[in-house]
Amino acid sequence: MTKELLDKFLSGDTFIASKLMKQVENGDQSVWPMMREISRRTGNAHIIGITGPPGAGKSTIVDKLIYLFRENHYKVGVVCVDPSSPFTGGAFLGDRIRMSHATGDKDVFVRSLANRGALGGLAPRVKEIVQILDAFGKEIIIVETVGVGQAESDVIHVADTTLVVEVPGMGDRMQALKAGILEISDIFIVNKCDREGAQNTVRDLNMMLDWLPEGSWRPKVLPTNALNNQGIQEVYDAILEHKSMLIQTNKWKEQRLQRSKNHCFSMMEQAVISYIHKKTGEVPELKKIVESVLEGDLDPYSGAENVLKELFSSAEIIKYGKGGQIK
């Protein structure tokens, strides 16, 4: 069955691809064998992360980039994270509308993901969805995420090239920027440069970048007016230039291997967590332990210790070893 599904998927069946994504989003572990096959067929796509504050124009930029990539015959996948964000008032439909270049083109696949549970971070399944798109033959995969705090730096865990979108007159945000966004961005876009203050923002960003230690890549600061396509070609060129640099310095490959390792760990963590939740809801002795904690008869430390001992009898999962008594 898996073989048949896999063949269909590899032959470009979008129905199967969508179904698989849904299963992955739901945390359905029965797709692991299929995902194993899929992950063996990944590694070709260039992954672009795009982040920035709500309403900065990310989706408009993505739409214009899709057009350029398609013009150059790249197959494109897009993942929009957190379209249901309270900050944007449910921009799901908005993202779809703004990505007009995606509609009706079979070589563009757009998927929206709710940022379920991952406090401020990327939706937990983004990595897998990106893998599916990669194996599905997409050569460029763009991950759009609303940049609010942590999400901005999380995007780097999936992206080869990270675009950070700012708008003129950022004010206080400049302060926050120093905290980490400078390090994660490969290309800064100052969008809405039809507005006053764009040149100042470009200058301020460049000045801040002067503080960064010299490396193999100095982030570019590019002004755009996404509405009328101004500056988008420069963004496109910068993305390809960054990609070439990554390949030449072998970073492209290194980052992929590092990501595989991280992915392996996050899968183990997820599996262990769901195992604990499942068992403590099912096994009477374990249920009893949890209830005792809930009723205040048992402290949480002993509760955790007792449950873990039951579940992982041979494992040295409790750091202080056997017994755990204070001497």
Ligand SMILES: Nc1nc2c(ncn2[C@@H]2O[C@H](COP(=O)(O)OP(=O)(O)OP(=O)(O)O)[C@@H](O)[C@H]2O)c(=O)[nH]1
């Ligand atoms: N004036 C001006 N408006 C723009 C520009 N680019 C985008 N917009 C408008 O800004 C609004 C938000 O654009 P989006 O592309 O949805 O922004 P976004 O960053 O994807 O928004 P969220 O996904 O909701 O965070 C829309 O009304 C766009 O038409 C620009 O260069 N200049």
Ligand SMILES: [Mg+2]
């Ligand atoms: Mg958007």
